[in-house]
Amino acid sequence: MSSTAYEPLPTSSSPSYPPLPGPPYRLERHKSQITPALVLKYVLGGCGCLVILHYVIIGAFPRSSYARYSTDSQTPIDNEAYATAAATAQGVLDRLDPSAGQPGTFFRDSFPLKTMLAFWDxxxxxxxxxxxxxxxxQLSRELVNAYHSSELAYCTPTGKDEETFQPTTIRTSSHSPHWDPSQPVEGTTIFCSPVQRSSFSNWWPYPAAPCVATNLRTIPNEARRFRSAGCDVTAEGSRLDDEMGSERFLGSDTDKIVLDDVAAGCKERIERTMLVIGRQDQWNPFHVAEDLITTLVSAFIATQTAPALIDTRVQLVFVEGFGMDTNHFTPLWDRMGAWAPRRLSLDPWTEGTCLTNTIHSVGAGASLLSAMGVGRSYSCASTITWAASHYYRHLFGLLPPSLSLPENLLDSHHASARPRRPINVLWLSRAKLDNYAQKHNDWSNWRDVRHITNEPELIRKFHTELAALCEDSKTTGEFGETGCIYEDAQEVPETWALTSPAMVTSDLDPLPIRFASLDPTVHALETQIHYVGHTTILVSSHGGALGLSLFLPPGDGTLIELQVENVAGNYHFEHMAKEMGHNYEVLGIKxxxxxxxxxESVRRWIWKVAQSG
Structure with a gap:
């Protein structure tokens, strides 16, 4: 800035300003003179007016002979020049690095029920x-069938004894007619499927009853509670109320009103299938994985109750405090449904809103990952958890390994000819989370007992040993004649996604073995899923971050869990691994x-994976 000091403003009724920079210029009055410049000025002005008049006539009288003559005589498009420009643009695109991914990708699954069922199959x-x-x-289709076998009519319109649930017809396209507010809306129907009534599933530790409803009335500024208009709770419904006890479900959250009540009227009918999510964790990946899997269970039960829902557009509804700014998993939930999820804490119901078709999920204190007890080890595979992994990976563009093989290798006759796949070893770190907690008065005994004091030494060990392993591999023959090549994905992160068998183009190429360390605390969810989704061997200490193992390719991963003595006997992550068909090993550590x-454990699993192809 200039250091020039301006004089104080003089006292006057009109403001004055500092002088403009440069020499003072004096305006002089002089007589107009005809000059060549003045003549040119008026000629050009006249030409401009004629041009404007030309386009005005064409616009006002497009079918006149003058307009046709003018437009027909215009210069045609130079197709050769256009083709050259297009080829140049394609040349630019061809030079872009394919490992960078597709820029600007926006994805939303408008028909999630249909997609979930496809991945379940x-x-x-x-x-x-x-x-x-x-x-x-026990944790697969038979469980859903057991739910469905106990299906009951909880509340049916007065005078009707409905034996099956019939969804209300909704708009399925932009060409379908909107709901006419002058037409009466039918009474509410609610069907529920309790888990504990079937002899197959009565072992489930908590009462649970996901429900499907038509024509629910919302209550302004109420997240959980709804109104059922003109329907009567059945005898089986009353019995279910008693069975559920203190567990909340749609029946206990519904106020019954008569159909002629003012509150039964509908100013707006939401013509889509609403999937109500009851419980939400906003930051712990393991609890989020439980919620994601439970959502699939509710969806599968609902589609058995009402198959017509499969081909409807869906929107999620969160009834707990699901905020955009505090929820780490918003990018995941936002990809489900034709519309962004409705967050009732931010966008509550208004008076006169009616829900055409609604699926109510139930948290009920247990999920497929914990229902059998977290203190008991088991090795049951779950087609539901397996399908959940496929589905939520798909939302981020991660194909199932069985669908990403080269076409010429999909035939079982060529199975023995499949090329080797690269091996990605990922360490999930807690270091930055622990450091933050210590500095912000959020430290606890539970955090302290799991804190690894020499993590940098462990990471260095991975780097040096993997490099040495591949350096000696041609001599040892451990990875065939070509050996392996070590790639530090921390230095070249874009290589991490190159995990398809097609990346090893021939048996003459060395096998790539990569290593990366990821601290979920400091990375966006998309980055976390990208890394875990392309991981072969996942290593980490016991903690919520291992919930990200839901994004390992099902049936194709290895999980090594490090446990200090204080968490021994907690089988959360073994259950996740076994339900999705992964290899699993637990190591007791200090x-x-x-x-x-x-x-040594990591090295052993690298060898096993390499031998399996």
Whole structure:
């Protein structure tokens, strides 16, 4: 800035300003003179007026002979020049690095019920092909069938004894007619499916009853509660009320009113299928994984109750404090449904809103990952959890491994000819989370007992040993004649996604083995899912971040869990791994980790994965 000091403003009724920079210029009055410049000025002005008049006439009289003559005589498009420009643009696109991904990708699954069922079908085929034990389907389709076998009419319109649930017809396209507010809306119907009434599923530890409803009335500024208009609670519905006890479900959250009541009227009918999510964790990946899997369970039960819902557009509704700014998993939930989820804490119901078709999920204190008890080890595969992994990976563009093989290798006759796949080893870190908690008065004994004191030493061990392993591989022959090549994905992160078998183009190429360390605390959810979704061997200490193992490719991953003595006997993550068909190993460690012990486990699994192709 200039250091020039301006004089104080003089006292006057009109403001004055500092002088403009430069020499003072004096305006002089002089007589107009005809000059060449003045003549040119008026000629050009006249030409401009004629041009404007030309386009005005064409616009006002487009069918006149003058307009046709003028437009027909215009210069045609130079097709050769256009083709050259297009080829140039394609040349630019060809030079872009494909490993960077597709820029500007926006994805939203408008028909999630249909997509979930498709991946469930794939999951069942993959589990069967691998001959995995589903423990008689306790956590698979048989569980959903058991729910459905106990289906009951909870509340039906007065005078009707409905034996089956019939969804209300809704608009399915932009060409379908909107709801006419002058037409009366039918009474509410609610069907529920309790888990504990079936002899197959009565072992479930908590009462649970997901429900499907038509023509619910919302209550302004109420998140959980609804109104049922003109329907009577059945005898079976009353019995279910008693069975559910203190557990909340749609029946206990519904106020019954008569159809002629003012509150029964509809100013707006939401013509889509609303999937109500009852419980939400906003930051712990394991609890979020439970919520995601429970959402699939509710969707599968609902589509058995009302198959017509499969081909409807869906929108999620969150009834707990699901905020945009505090929820780490908003980018995931936002990809489900034709519309962004409705967050009732931010966008509550208004008076006169009626819901055409609604699916109510139930948290009920247990999920497929914890229903059998977290203190008990089991190895049951679950086609539902397997399908959940496929579905939520799909939302981020991650294909199932069985669908991403080269076409010429999909035939079973060529199975033995499949090329080797690269091996990605990922360490999930807690270091930055622990550091933050210590500095912000959020430290606890539970955090302290799981804190690894020598994590940098462990990471260095992975780097040096993997590099040495591949350096000696041609001599040892451990990875065939070509050996392996070590790639530090921390230095070149874009290589991490290159995990398809097609990336090893021939048996003459060395096998890529990569390593990366990821601290979920400091990375966006998309980055976390990208890394875990392309991981072969996932290593981490016991903690919520291991819930991200939901995004490992089902049936194709290895999970190594490090446990200090204080968390021994907690089988959360073993359950996740076994339900999705992954290899699993637990290592007992001290807070000061024996890095040789961990490395030997990782090395052993690298060899096993390499041998399996």
């Amino acid at each position: 794939l999951a069942e085929k993959e589990v069967q092909a691998r001959g995995l034990d589903t423990c008689n389907g 807070r000061n980790v024996d890095v040789d012990q961990v490395w």
